Amino acid sequence: MLFIILxxxxxxxxxxxxxxxxxxxxxxxxVGDRDCGHTKNLISxxxxxxxxxxxKYVEDDKELKRYIINQYGGAIPWVYEDxxxxxxxxxxxxxxxxxxxxxxxxxxxxxxxxxxxxxxFYGPSxxxxx
Numbered sequence: 001m002l003f004i005i006l007x008x009x010x011x012x013x014x015x016x017x018x019x020x021x022x023x024x025x026x027x028x029x030x031v032g033d034r035d036c037g038h039t040k041n042l043i044s045x046x047x048x049x050x051x052x053x054x055x056k057y058v059e060d061d062k063e064l065k066r067y068i069i070n071q072y073g074g075a076i077p078w079v080y081e082d083x084x085x086x087x088x089x090x091x092x093x094x095x096x097x098x099x100x101x102x103x104x105x106x107x108x109x110x111x112x113x114x115x116x117x118x119x120x121f122y123g124p125s126x127x128x129x130x
């Protein structure tokens with residue numbers, strides 16, 4: 001019993017055990033810094049690839065900043081998806097490129113589709129586009 005109380009006290013004091021609520025949301029969340037070139041590069045990549053995401057800046061959220069410092073020594077950016085860490089910015093982009101290397105993006109009337117390069121894509125007129 002004393003061990004549990006001590007453990008709770010340590011967690012409360014260090015904040016290492018507290019996972020920020022902002023990272024528990026559904027979807028892709030980028031944790032970064034406005035002045036960080038790596039963060040800007042990651043956000044540009046996500047916009048270019050039409051990946052829906054939300055950006056949370058550590059300078060706007062003390063709880064998030066404390067968590068990033070405790071967990072990662074302050075290194076950024078990080079990508080979370082549905083509350084699960086997907087990796088740092090470089091790892092996320094590399095993994096995304098590997099998972100989507102056989103796909104190309106087709107834009108039609110403001111819609112974006114990921115299409116397998118090895119298969120034909122049929123548009124509204126049933127003619128092969130790719």
